[in-house]
Amino acid sequence: MDDFIAARSQMALSLGFHIIFSCIGMVMPFFMAVSHYYWIKTNNDVYKNVTKAWSKGVAIFFATGAVSGTVLSFELGLLWPTFMKHAGPIFGMPFSLEGTAFFIEAIALGFFLYGWGRFNKWFHWFTGVIVGISGLISGILVVAANAWMNSPAGFDYVDGQYINIDPIKAMFNKAWFSQSLHMSLAAFAATGFAVAGIHALMILKNKNVLFHTKAFKIAAVFGCIAALLQTVSGDHSAKDIAKRQPAKLAAMEAHFKTESSASLIIGGIPNEKTKTVDYAIRIPGALSFLAHGDFKSEVKGLDQIPADEQPPVAITHYAFQVMVGLGTIMMLIAVLYFIAVLRKKNWRNSKWLLKLFVLATPMGFIAVEAGWTVTEVGRQPWIINGVMKTKDAVTPMPGIAYSFYLFTAVYFSLALIVIYMLYRQIKMVGKLYDVDNG
C-alpha cells in the first residue's frame, strides 16, 4: 500500500471510529438528564434504572471516545506534520477552547458517575446536564476547526507564507455554522435512532417492557425531532457549498457539465472517463433550485475545475446519495411516529412502528459516516481548500502502511469488544434493573 493512501486511510479510520463514540458521548447525557429528571419528579424507580443503565453505557463510550480522541490529536501531527506546522496556529483556537470543554466534561462526568446518593439530587442532575452541554460545545468547536479546512479564513497566503493570522476570524469561518449545526443534529438523530431501535427490539421481544418503553420514548423523541430538522439544515449546507466549494458540490451531484436549469441526478453510476452518469433518475431544474433557490440558475460543473483539482466523483456521489436517502427515510419515520403519538392512545403496541425503528437502528450512523465522506473526500485534493494539497502535507516517514494495519487491527478489536459489552449490558437489564416483575 502506498504511504500516502495509507496515511489517508488511517486518518479516515480513526475519525470514522471516533465520530461514533463522540456522537454518543455528546447526546446520551441529554437522554440521561431527561430520564433522571423524570425520576426526581415522579420518584418512579424505572426512570432511575434507565438512567443508571444508560450511564454505564456512557462510561464505556466516553472512555473509548476519549482515547480515540487523544489518538487523533497526536495523529494530526504523526500523519500531517506539514499541515499542522502551518495550520496549527491558525485553526488552533477552537482546539484550545475545546480543551477546556473536554476538561469540564471529564470533571462533570466524574461527579455524575460517582455521585449517586452522595450529593443533593439537583446538583447531581445538574452535573449530568453539564456533561451534555460541554460535550456538545466541544463537538461544535472541533467541527469549526474542520470547517476551516473547507473554508479557510483568518490569514493571508502570500508567496507560500501564512501572514496576518487572526485565530478568531479563522474559527468563525464561513462554513462553521452550517457544518456545526448539521453535525450536532446528526449526532442527535443518529444516537436517538440507534438507542430507540435497540429498546424497540427489546419491547418486541417482550422483555422488561416497562423499562424499555420508557427508554424508547425518550430516545425516539430526540431522534425524531433531530431527523426532521436535519433535512432543512442539510439543504442549507448544500446551498452553502454551492457558494464556497463548487467542486465538491459538482462531485456530490456527479454534475460533470456546467449548465443552467441543471437537473438533479438521483442514483446512477458516474463514469469519470466519459463524464456521464448511467442509469440515473433526473429531475430537470431541481439541482439549480437546490443550489441557488432558482430553477433557471447556472450550476458550475466539473468541467470548470482543473483536472488536477477535481475530487473523486464516484465515492463522493455515492456517499451523498446514501446520506440523503437515509435522511429521507429517517424523516419519514419521524413523521409517522409523531402522527402515531398524536392520534393513537396505545401507539406503542403498534408492532409495525416498532419494527420500523428496529430497521432504522444503524441508519443514522451510516448517514454520519457517509456525510463525513462527502465532506472530506469531496474536499480532495486539498487539505486546506485552495491553499495546501493533501499530498504536500503528509509525513515523510516511510512505512505508514504498517501503522495503518496496526491501527486497523486495534480499532476492529476494540469495536468488537464494545459491541460484545453492550450486548452483555442489555442482556443483564432483566437482572439488574427490573422492577416491574420483581
Added chain:
Amino acid sequence: MLYVVIAYLWVSVLLYLLMGGADFGAGIIELFTSKKNRPRTHRTMYRAIGPIWEANHMWLIIAIVILFVGFPEIYSTMSVSLHIPLTAMLLGIIARGTAFTFRHYDAVVDDMQVIYRRIFMYASCITPLFLGIIAGSAVSGKIDPGAHNFLEGYIFSWLNLFSVAVGIFTVAICGFLAAVYLIGETDNEEDTQRFIAKARTTNIIAAIAGVLVFIAAKIDGIPLKEWVFGNAVGISAITAASLSLVLFWWLVKKGKRFILRVLAGFQVTMILLTTTYRHFPDIVLLKNGAHLSLLENSGHEKTIYSLGLALLIGSIFILPALFYLVYDFQKKKIKS
C-alpha cells in the same frame, strides 16, 4: 503572554507526570503485587483513581494542544522523528484506558476480566516507558531531521541508551508516586503496611534508575551532569529533593498520607525543574546542534495571545471544579 503559555505547558506536563503518573503507577503496582493481594490492591486503586482518572489524562491533551497551536514547529518535528515511540505510547493509552473502563463496566464478571486486567497492567508500564523515551529523546540531541536513511531518521532518534534509561526512570517514578498515593487510600492496617513497603521499594528502584540515567548520559555523551549541577537552580533543587527524601524515609514508617504525598510530589517537581531549567527555552535539541526554542519557534503573536487568553479563561472554570472533585472524593470515600 508567551510566558503565560509556556507556564501552562510546563504545569500541564508536571501535572500529567504527577496525576497521570500516579494513575499509571497504580497499574504497575498491581503488576508487582502477589496474586493473593491483587483483588484488594485493585479495589483500593479503583476507589482512589476511579472518579478522577479521566481528568488526569486531560493534562496530556492540554499539553499537546498548547504545543500544536503555540509551537507548531516543535510539534511537527517531534511528530516526524519520534513517530514510532509516539505510536507505541498511543497504543498504550488506548489499551489502558479502555481496559480500565471495561473492567468496571462490564455487566458480567467472568474470564474476560483476566484479559482486561492483563492488558491494563502491561499497558500501564508501556505508556510511561515510551513517554519517558520521548522526553529523553527530545533533549538527547539524537533527533536528526536531515537523516538520509530510515534507521538514522526514525529509529536511532529514540532507540539509544539515554532515552531508554529515561523511560525506565519514568516508569519507576510512576510506581513510586502510586505507592505513596495508595498509602492513604486503604481501609485497613495490613494494606497500609503493604503500600508503605512498596513505596520504599519503588523509591529505591527509582534512585537506581536515576543513577542509570546518569551513566547512560555519560556513555551517550550528553552533558547531563552539567545541566543538573552546573547552575544554582539545579543544585538547590537537587539538594531540596534530597533533603525531602531523608524526611520521606523518616516519615514513611508512620504512614502519614498527606505529608508523604506532598513530599513525593515535591521530589518529582524538583526533578522536572532541574532537567528543564538549564536548557530552557530550548526543548528539542537536534543532532546538527540546532535547537528548537519555546521563545524563538513560537507561533504568531496573535495566536499566542488568544491561546493564553483561552487558557486563562479555561482555568477559571476548570480549577475550582477540579479542586472540588478531588476534595470531595478525598473527604468522603465512596461507599459502595
